[in-house]
Amino acid sequence: MKKCVLIIAFIHLGLGVSLAPAGFLQTREVDRRELLEAFQRQLQNVVKTAGPGVVAIVVSRSEFYPPRPPDAPAGQLGAFDPREFIKGDASPSRIRLAKHLDLSDPQAIAEHGCAGGVVLDTSGLILTLYHVIEGARKIYVHTAQGGSYADIHAADARSDLAVLKLIRPPDGLVPIRFADVLLYDLPQRKATVAPGRLVVLLAYSGRGELRLEKPSAAFGSLTNVRHRLSLLRGDGDVPLDKQSSYYKSGVLLEHDVRPFSDISGAALVNLDGELLGLVTAGAVVYDRSIGPGYALPADENFRRILEVLRRGEEVEYGFLGVTLAESRGRREQGVEIGAVNPGGPADQAGLRPGDLIIRINGYPIESYDDLLIHIGAALAGSKVELTVLPRLGPPRTVTATLAKFNNPQPFIASVRPSPVFGLRVDYSSILTLRLRTQPLALASPILPGVCIREIIPGSPMERKLKTLGESTDRWLITHVNHKPVASPAAFYSACKDQKTLTLTLIDITETPPRPRELIVP
Structure with missing residues (x-):
């Protein structure tokens, strides 16, 4: 026995x-x-290898912090100095409040709670989840090498990812190593995560009465690779918020590791100490103390979005410009196109209603969720390979250059393009999608150009655009100095080092649009 x-x-x-x-x-x-x-020995080696790259994050949403400057960027939270806070008022109540607001004291964890994250690099970039820092007034990060207050470098609600920047990063930070996470079998490669794989969960316990010396470790296994309930259709009948959250359409790693499975941002690693994913409590909509835990997988899509956040930029999700057919019809694989947006990426790539999209960049597509995830995470402006099965004939592969999805979810970006005479622009698909009031098949075409995103008050561009009327939400810039511009990157490149610009604009609500020219400044 x-x-x-x-x-x-x-x-x-x-x-x-x-x-x-x-x-x-x-x-x-x-x-x-x-x-x-x-x-x-293997478990101890995992803790030794990955443990120094795991952090504890304390977040306060208190309204008692000194007000931020009105012109401070959204993610610039700054540090907190309790000595400065009690200057001029050292009453016992003020001192108690200062102690409560001081997140650098590990005892603050008992009052504010604790989440997890991992070190990305030695400069002090920290990865955690968006819902951990949403609405934060102050953030403090405890690392194995010391602690620091942090600003939000970039954050994205749709992917539920956020990158923090330590204000005073300690020396000797140890970045986490990433595993090769493949969720699907591909023609040339097998999936690297599957039920039964052993995993280790690393997190600080979050108990204020204990010293934060090193993260705690527990081991278990992956129990499944789970999809959420699929969206039924990819058209206007599906609420936009359901189409724009990873938790509504993405894949999650399910695991049986206890405890710490309720600490969002905790690190789920393999037996080599490499990051498989970040534990998330956002995958369930109610509290429960039993059942499996879940983690966002650090797969190719995750890491592509992460690279954008590391640069401090906005994540610009890809847009293909299709809706799906109402019924399965002849579909045994892939998703069937019901309509194609005129002038959109799918239209320009030659896709037509009735075509089946069976693969995107080699990944199998079996549902609208798969389409949404792989097109979105490919990012605007990128080229994707679509394997398509037409109604008649053999499968074919086409290449589409993605436009930008009109993402309603909040984000923070500390790095933005410099305004051109007070103007920032965006993809033309954003303008078309905002003005769309009809089904996609009848919608206004997506025209080449860039739309107006932001005008700095009092700028030369504001004065010039007023000559076209009060409303600027229908204008598309098609040329700069008589050269066509089809993307924001092309626009900023054409404007670089130019002292004078001749802009060609059209009003996309006109039929046909009539070009106008503006000379700026």
């Missing part, structure tokens, strides 16, 4: 002996202590 239990334990620990022939296990008495000590 003991031998049977030992063999089962050996298999569960996943140290490779489970692949040995059955006769070998029957003829060789396994040393239980040797087995457990081997796994113990």
Whole structure:
């Protein structure tokens, strides 16, 4: 009986002996202590390797902090100095309030709670989840090397990711290493995550009465790779908020590791100490103390979005310009196109109603959720390869250059393009989608150019645009100095180092649009 239990334990620990022939296990008495000590060394090595890259994040949303300057960027939260706070009023109540607001004191965790995150680089960039820092007034990050208040470098609600920037990063920060996370079998590669894979969860316990010396560790296994309930259709009948949250359409790693599965931002790593994903409490809509835990997988889409946030920029999600057919029809694989936006990326790539999209960049597409995730995370301006099965004929591969999805979810970006004479622009698809009042098949075409995103008050561009009328939400800039511009990047490049600009604009509500020219300044 003991031998049977030992063999089962050996298999569960996943140290490779489970692949040995059955006769070998029957003829060789396994040393239980040797087995457990081997796994113990492996677990200790994971903690030693990945532990220094795990952080504890304390967030306060208190209204009692000194007000921020009115012109301060959204993510610039700054530090808190309790000594400065009590200058001029050192009453006992003021001192107690200062102590409450001082997040650098580990005892503050007992009052404010604690979330998780990981170190991205030695400069002090920290990765966590958007819902952890949403609405924050102050953020403090405890690392293995010391602590610091932090600003929000960039954050994106749709992906639920945020990157913080330590104000005074300590020396010797150790970045986390990322695993190769592949959720699907591809023609040339097999999935790297699957039920049964052993994992380790690293997090600070979040108990204010204990010192923050090193993260706690617990091990278990992946129990599933889960999809949320699929959206039924990809058209206007699906509320926009349901189309623009990862939790509504993305894949989650399900695990059985307890405790710490309710600490958002905790690190889920493999037995090599590499990050598989970030634990999230945002995957469920109600509190529960039993059941599995979930993590956002750090797959290719995750890391592509992360790179944008590391640069401090806005995540610009891709837009293909299709809706799906009402019924499955002939579909046995892929998703069937019901309508194509005139002038959009799909239209320009030659896609037509009735075509089946079966792969995007090699990834299999089986639902609208798959389409939404892979097109969105490919990002605006990028080229994607679509494998399409037309109504007649063999499959074919086409390339589409994505436009930008009109994302209603909030974001923070500390790095923005410099305004051109007071003007910032955006993709033309944003303007078309904002003005869309008809089904996609009848919608206004997406025209080449850039739309007006922001006009700085009192700028030369504001004065010039007023000559076209009070409303600026229908104008498209098609040329700069008589050269066509089809994207914001092309616009800013054409304007670089120019002292005078000749802009060609059209009103997309006119039929046909009539070009106007403005000379700025």
